[in-house]
Amino acid sequence: MPPAPPPLLQRLSNQFFNLLGQSLTPAWDKRLLGLSALPIGTIFDVGANQGQFSRWALKRFPNAQIYAFEPLPVPFAQLERLGRRRPNFRAFPLALGAETATVPIHNPLYFHAAASLLPTTALCEEVYPMLKAQNLLDAPQRTLDDVLREENLTLAPEVLLKLDVQGYEDRVLRGAGRTLERTRAAIVEISLDRLYEGQARCADVFQLLQERGLSYAGNLDQMLARDGHVRYFNALFWRRSD
Secondary structure: OOOOOOHHHHHHHHHHHHHHHHHHOOOOOOOHHHHHHOOOOEEEEEOOOOOHHHHHHHHHOOOOEEEEEOOOHHHHHHHHHHHHHOOOEEEEOOEEOOOOEEEEEEEEOOOHHHOEOOOEOHHHHHHOHHHOOEEEEEEEEEOHHHHHHHOOOOOOOOEEEEEOOOOOHHHHHHOOHHHHHOOOEEEEEEEOOOOEOOOOOHHHHHHHHHHOOOEEEEEEEEEEOOOOOEEEEEEEEEOOOO
16 A cells, blocks of 8 residues: 655646646536525535535535535634634544544545545556546545534535435435425536446436435436546425415
């Protein structure tokens, strides 16, 4: 297992690959498939990394309280700095899953945003070669329901849940049943290609959300492979108010 590079090098590498990824990802329409019309008051940013989504959300929902979850120490340090500037932002150095445990994280040394509690596949490392250099880090894992209860978090309506956890979506959702019952909308990154060992199946993610009353509303974006097939996408689910 290779030694971790200095934090400065990790930050510079992550900034480069994050900027590259943003340039290749289609911009979300400002209407957000109808989400922008909702009075979002609470946001859970699960798999927050350096706070890219949180910063985006603070601009579009400036009055919302954001709770962000990131277990890796280097990107979490950036979340802490954001929290010192924004009183409506709070970060937790945690992984979320279906149970309380200490879990190993497969951490790409030069692109933390692709870190996962699941091992990368050969396909993943072929498509994204910067993920080959990894180390394993232990991190505390809790369920979202437990955090909500034990930290006595305030949920102002409406609640938005964002998941970007590299194939671990089904585990997070299984530990968030009570939270999902109070959730109005969810943005979930779902992979159709097998990029992580044991990753959540698309059908399972849809079923878990539908069981809690959240229906598929469309894709905010999708990333295509060279042959044109969809590799992964960010889907919106929401609880319609009739």
